[in-house]
Amino acid sequence: MSHGAGTPRDPIPPLLLVGCGQMGGAMLAGWLAEGLAPSVILDRHRDTVPAPHRVVPLAADLPADFVPSLIVLATKPQKAAAVIPDLARFARHAPVLSVMAGKTVGGLADAFAAAGAPGAVVIRAMPNTPSAIGQGMTVCYAPPPATPAQRALCERVLSAIGDTAWVEAEDQMDAVTAVSGSGPAYVFLLAELMERAGIAQGLPPALARRIARRTVSGAGALMERTDVDAAELRRRVTSPGGTTQQALSVLMAADAWPATLDAAIHAAALRARELAS
Known part of the structure; x- marks a missing residue:
């Protein structure tokens, strides 16, 4: 679903962005351009973000009073295991949107469960590099426990960087990666x-x-x-x-x-x- 240029929309609700590299930074730029409720960015290489948003270098520094509507996992896949334990308290209440390549919904849900967030809802997305200029193509997969509202929230967040679409079976994400991601x-x-x-x-x-x-x-x-x-x-x-x-x-x-x-x-x-x- 694409959105028309210039169409007024509600601000994006508060997010916890984990990783602000090339893809995370592209998403953040799109969110800021559309209006983003006060959010927190976890990234040790980013020094500043515009107020009222906050950036913290370490998971241990995440504000105790912050309540995100969505956790966006945009870190490198090999770094996910180290940060998930510190995100479990948020994942008990907010869905997780992963834009990491090669990480399945089941594998991430198991990792969150082991960290103390059983039943965490993980939605998977594969954006591509034109997202950096708002011309991306992002394809998503949501497991059955994900609610329509959670799917809609992910679509709202991802539409800030381009077009979005959904597949109904996770194994189709391999073809999506091959056609769109690569x-x-x-x-x-x-x-x-x-x-x-x-x-x-x-x-x-x-x-x-x-x-x-x-x-x-x-x-x-x-x-x-x-x-x-x-x-x-x-x-x-x-x-x-x-x-x-x-x-x-x-x-x-x-x-x-x-x-x-x-x-x-x-x-x-x-x-x-x-x-x-």
């Missing part, structure tokens, strides 16, 4: 290879970079603004016997993009499954 890298590779090929065809490097990047971003923006199927958009660019058709005859050969991209996404999904814990 997907920006595929697009960046396309721009990189187009730039390199332009230079090989005699373009000045700066011009090759400019037109490759602008072509990729412009095509993406065009696709975003229409409901026309991507295959139809491709056909509209492809004149019979023209230059585009000649290029696509190479790219769409059976052993070219159709096979290699499918194999690449399969490999990424398999790795996501292996990393899940």
Whole structure:
């Protein structure tokens, strides 16, 4: 569900953000832009946040009187085990939204239960890097104990950084990771290879970079603004016997993009499954 630009909305309720690195920082920026009730950020590398929000370097420094509506886990996955015991008191009353890759709902719920928060509700989300400019795609999974209100709260929080969608089975998150989470890298590779090929065809490097990047971003923006199927958009660019058709005859050969991209996404999904814990 995307939201219309300029639509007035209620402020985001108080949050406990655990980890304010690239993704945590992108989310925080989106929340601040939309209006955020007084919240607390746990991050040892961040010095300040705008008032009335607070930042603390250590979990032991979390204010005893703070009552968040949601705990957002945006720390590195390998650091989660160390911080969960200090978050258990909050998780007894507030749901947990994890944006950590490779951490399952069950694994996190078990960790919270062991730390003294049995029955903690954990909702899992996979955002991608365009979230840093409010153009992200975040896909979420909520287990059966999650209430509609908790799902709505997570969607409200995540819509501040782009579009949101839900899957009904957690194992679908592996495919989401492979397509959406890793997907920006595929697009960046396309721009990189187009730039390199332009230079090989005699373009000045700066011009090759400019037109490759602008072509990729412009095509993406065009696709975003229409409901026309991507295959139809491709056909509209492809004149019979023209230059585009000649290029696509190479790219769409059976052993070219159709096979290699499918194999690449399969490999990424398999790795996501292996990393899940």
